[in-house]
Amino acid sequence: MxxxxxxxxxxxxxxxxxxxxxxxxxxEPKLGLDLQGGTSVVLTAPDDTDPDVMEYAVEIMRSRIEDVGGVQEPEISISGGTTVLVQLPGVQNEQQALDAIGRTGRLSFRPVLESTPGLQGPLVTTTTTEPPAGEEDAVEESASTTATTVATTTTTAILADTPEGVDPISGLTVSDDPDTVAYLPNFTLFGMEVLTVGPAAMTGSDVSQALPGFNSVSAQWVVNLSLTSEGGDLFAELTGEAAAYPIGDPRRQIAIVLDGQIIASPQVAEDVAAGVGITGGDAIITLGADPAAEDQAQNLAVILRYGSLPVAFERSQVEKVxxxxxxxxxxxxxxxxxxxxxxxxxxxxxxxxxxxxxxxxxxxxxxxxxxxxxxxxxxxxxxxxxxxxxxxxxxxxxxxxxxxxxxxxxxxxxxxxxxxxxxxxxxxxxxxxxxxxxxxxxxxxxxxxxxxxxxxxxxxxxxxxxxxxxxxxxxxxxxxxxxxxxxxxxxxxxxxxxxxxxxxxxxx
Known part of the structure; x- marks a missing residue:
């Protein structure tokens, strides 16, 4: 008993x-996003994706999310071999987190060949015609004034022979191949432009480390870039060619492209010698002193440090609570x-x-x-x-x-x-x-x-x-x-x- x-x-x-x-x-028990709020994403890879590639992709996603911050203990797991479940409970900046885990493709550093202002690529021609003088579309009369409005007709030429991956109307690249020339939109403080970028000179695998920082001398936010041995040689060659152009010339810029999007387009500094470039395997990317520069430095460092996912994922499901x-x-x-x-x-x-x-x-x-x-x-x-x-x-x-x-x-x-x-x-x-x-x-x-x-x-x-x-x-x-x-x-x-x-x- x-x-x-x-x-x-x-x-x-x-x-x-x-x-x-x-x-x-x-x-306490850790609550899921449906009990505390957040975002859940199901990503699906191609059926023939290697398990090791899936594991590597998940590690990149996890590192990106941790660096983005604002997520309470994210959970990223593989299910069924080619499906990744990403749960982001308590996420503060939802779009930033989704971008961090969803960006695929290939991170590349590419020379800028040309800059075209506006929303259309350089292959698209635009003609503007006006009616003959005296032909008026509308006349408004009052007791003391007469206002005349003259119509303007704008005609945009559609490309007859469109390169592969380029939209025939906008002239922008819609399916980017890092090994070919691309026409990509770039948003600047002065408005919208289209940069014509050449084939990739180097990729994200050539970057060994990238850390955000604040330069106390210039009072600007920067990203300190460290390259591999091979990457250092490629970067010196790329920046040496860009340095041959004068300050202010768009061809002096280096486009950092991820998944067909220009992440940054820094200009090679004035003291860099043409044909020599930035040597030593280290570089500093200066982003400015405005309030948004800190976030830009953080995001750019994350992208440069972890590169792109080794496989293209499709968002099968996005659930927000x-x-x-x-x-x-x-x-x-x-x-x-x-x-x-x-x-x-x-x-x-x-x-x-x-x-x-x-x-x-x-x-x-x-x-x-x-x-x-x-x-x-x-x-x-x-x-x-x-x-x-x-x-x-x-x-x-x-x-x-x-x-x-x-x-x-x-x-x-x-x-x-x-x-x-x-x-x-x-x-x-x-x-x-x-x-x-x-x-x-x-x-x-x-x-x-x-x-x-x-x-x-x-x-x-x-x-x-x-x-x-x-x-x-x-x-x-x-x-x-x-x-x-x-x-x-x-x-x-x-x-x-x-x-x-x-x-x-x-x-x-």
Missing amino acids: LRRVIGLLIVAGIAWGGLAAVYLLDI SATLGSDSLRIGLISGIAGLVLVAVVLLLYYRSLGLVAVLGIAVFGSLLIAIYALLGHYQGVTLTLAGVTGIIVAVGITADSYIVYFERIKDELRAGRTVPSAAAQGFRTAFRTILTADTVSILGATLLWLLTVGAVRGFALSLGIATVLDIFVARAFTRRAAWVLAHSPLGRKGWFSMPAAAGESR
Whole structure:
């Protein structure tokens, strides 16, 4: 008797002590973005993408997000071989974060060949014609003045022989190949221009380090660039050619291009010698002193440091959840869960009487262990509890309640067959546990398949269902069996309206 009571107290102590420990240490379950707000993105790579390439791409995404900042513990994981799930809970600058993880293609440094003001590439010609003098489109007269408006007709020539990847109307490159000439828009402080850039002279793999900084001498934000040995030689050649042109000439610029977009187009400094370039493998990119320059330096350093993704991803799904909606979902989930637990407890107590007390205590142990496990997994492994996970837990509570019902019904059958209360409790568990174990094994297999074959919220459901089902087996074996045995040997379980025989309809 004493040994079983001690075992019962140990299990209860582990559950409730663990819950108290995580509370005192201020370790809480890590909430997913659907419970605290944020953005979820599902990215899909081509079917034949190598697993090593996928791992490398995920590492680049993770590094970019960490450097962007403003995201509370992002979660980036591979599912199904070629699918990447990116969860950004509490993200502050959503578009910046999406750009950081979604940019693909190839980072390249390219010479600028020409600059064309406006919104159209240099291959598009524009002609402007005016009606002959005297032809008026509109005349407005008043008592003292007469205003005449003359119409102007503008005709844009569409390219007859369009180079591959160039839009025939705008003359801009829409499908950039870093190995060919491209016509790319560039936004400056003075307006819009189109830069004609040559083939890539070097790529992101030639950059070994890029760090943002503030130059206290010039009072400007800069990016300190370090290059590999080969990259240093290529950069010296590229800047040496650009330095042959005078200051202010667009051909003195170097275009930094990522995924067909000009990220920056710095001009080679005046003191750089033509034909020599910037040598030594180090360079400084100056971005200015205005308030936006700091963010520009941070973003440019991230792009230069981590380059581009090694594979092109397609955004299969983008889901956004506001912080208010997330907190409302959490509140509703908690209310639903508590209401369900109270209802289950009342029904079990009314129908199974003292055995219902065993079920209530067992569910309390089960819930305490589950909360403690999720808190520890979130703190040490980054596992998040999502709304789908809460749903899985609620389903698992139903499975746990069903396990108690199976056990209690077996006890009632044994009592009706004439067994004593202690014997009915022991034999009932031996018979019921096989059924409980079989049912829970099926649930665990289903949860495992869901985890392996799905992505997104379904995996959260599978994880919580799997953890809770394993806990159900543990609690049934370690706690419920001992609690029922102790109850069967106590007056509360053997005599009176609240006893086990009374629940079975037997009067003893």
